Amino acid sequence: xxxxxxxxxxxxxEGEDAVINCSSSKALYSVHxxxxxHGEAPVFLMILLKxxxxxxxxxxxxxxxxxxxxxxxxxxxxxxxxxxxYFCGTDSGSARQLTFGSGTQxxxxx
Amino acid sequence: xxxxxxxxxxxxxxxxxKVFLECVQDMDHENMFWYRQDPGLGLRLIYFSYDVKMKEKxxxxxxxxxxxxxxxxxxLILESASTNQTSMYLCASSMGGSPLHxxxxxxxxxx
Numbered sequence: 001x002x003x004x005x006x007x008x009x010x011x012x013x014e015g016e017d018a019v020i021n022c023s024s025s026k027a028l029y030s031v032h033x034x035x036x037x038h039g040e041a042p043v044f045l046m047i048l049l050k051x052x053x054x055x056x057x058x059x060x061x062x063x064x065x066x067x068x069x070x071x072x073x074x075x076x077x078x079x080x081x082x083x084x085x086y087f088c089g090t091d092s093g094s095a096r097q098l099t100f101g102s103g104t105q106x107x108x109x110x
Numbered sequence: 111x112x113x114x115x116x117x118x119x120x121x122x123x124x125x126x127x128k129v130f131l132e133c134v135q136d137m138d139h140e141n142m143f144w145y146r147q148d149p150g151l152g153l154r155l156i157y158f159s160y161d162v163k164m165k166e167k168x169x170x171x172x173x174x175x176x177x178x179x180x181x182x183x184x185x186l187i188l189e190s191a192s193t194n195q196t197s198m199y200l201c202a203s204s205m206g207g208s209p210l211h212x213x214x215x216x217x218x219x220x221x
Binding site: 005030032100103 | 114143145150151152153154155158166168169200207209210211212213214215
């Protein structure tokens with residue numbers, strides 16, 4: 001079963017913050033986050049492993065609450081280059097295959 | 111840098127045709143995947159493979175088959191294409207539990 005992402009779409013101005021949520025009905029071993037720009041392949045952002053760690057890459061960070069089977073992606077001080085569709089991919093222990101959410105379309109306006 | 115190459119960017123086929131989508135990766139990755147991407151549905155796993163000549167069904171395998179005769183190549187086969195298989199198809203590869211590397215996709219239209 002696919003994880004549920006929310007919101008489905010978000011529009012913000014450059015410099016604003018955004019949060020994208022990913023929720024699964026299954027126990028999770030890890031959560032992966034990817035970003036896909038229009039007409040391009042999805043690109044890996046980060047992995048969060050069981051253990052509740054929080055990771056960050058520049059102004060993009062994420063958290064993983066394994067008890068709630070949820071992960072959140074935080075985009076701080078958004079830049080125009082952050083526009084795209086964000087997908088979470090969940091791993092329930094196979095360590096190889098991911099089940100992706102339906103995506104969150106993020107648009108950053110100048 | 112890992113490169114995953116899909117043979118066609120755009121493909122138009124007729125209903126009932128046999129269709130082959132090819133994917134090649136150049137990093138000796140053991141795992142290869144075929145996903146289908148549709149608006150509002152995200153990426154759905156069709157088939158995957160952990161090794162040569164090995165395949166596993168994903169979430170939506172009906173109407174598809176795969177072939178992996180060499181480690182670097184993973185083919186998706188539509189035995190008899192139907193209009194509901196019109197979609198974007200993405201191939202990906204990985205090593206162990208490492209991140210997926212995706213190809214640029216093949217947009218297939220079945221008329």
